[in-house]
Amino acid sequence: MFKLYLDPGHGRMDPGAIGNGMQEKEITLNISRSIRNLLENHYEGLQIKMSRTADITRSLKERTDDANAFGTGAKGWICGRSGSQCGVNSETNQINQHGL
Numbered sequence: 604m605f606k607l608y609l610d611p612g613h614g615r616m617d618p619g620a621i622g623n624g625m626q627e628k629e630i631t632l633n634i635s636r637s638i639r640n641l642l643e644n645h646y647e648g649l650q651i652k653m654s655r656t657a658d659i660t661r662s663l664k665e666r667t668d669d670a671n672a673f674g675t676g677a678k679g680w681i682c683g684r685s686g687s688q689c690g691v692n693s694e695t696n697q698i699n700q701h702g703l
Contacts, residue, residue, distance in 0.1 A: 607642070608675040609653045611635040612682055615660040619682075628658065631681040638679070 611631035613619035619627025632655065639651045652673050654666040661669075670678050 604648055604650055606650045606652070606673060606675045606677075608670040608673050608678045609635045609639060609651060610666050610670065610678065610680045611653065611655060612666075612680065613660075614655050615658050617660055627682070632656075632658070635679075635681050638681075 611628070611634070613628035613631065615628075617628065619631070621627070635653055636656070639653060642649055642651060652669075652675075654661055654669060
């Protein structure tokens with residue numbers, strides 16, 4: 604069983620970057636849900652947990668404690684940047700023959 608922890612960050616009262624009528628918290632949550640759904644539909648033996656699946660706020664400590672307790676093989680932090688930089692950060696502790 605390979606475990607992946609996805610953290611869309613922000614939430615509720617913390618919208619993250621805001622621009623053009625969009626809020627980072629909504630974008631990162633939608634991206635995280637899409638990643639989760641795509642992986643769950645295409646890979647067996649994969650357990651995915653998200654730091655949030657709704658518009659709630661969790662502290663950084665709560666999220667990192669949760670990820671560590673989950674015992675993940677990989678962690679993904681989904682973030683959007685205001686301005687020209689944008690990206691997805693990830694940390695991998697193990698990889699199997701399928702690249703997961």
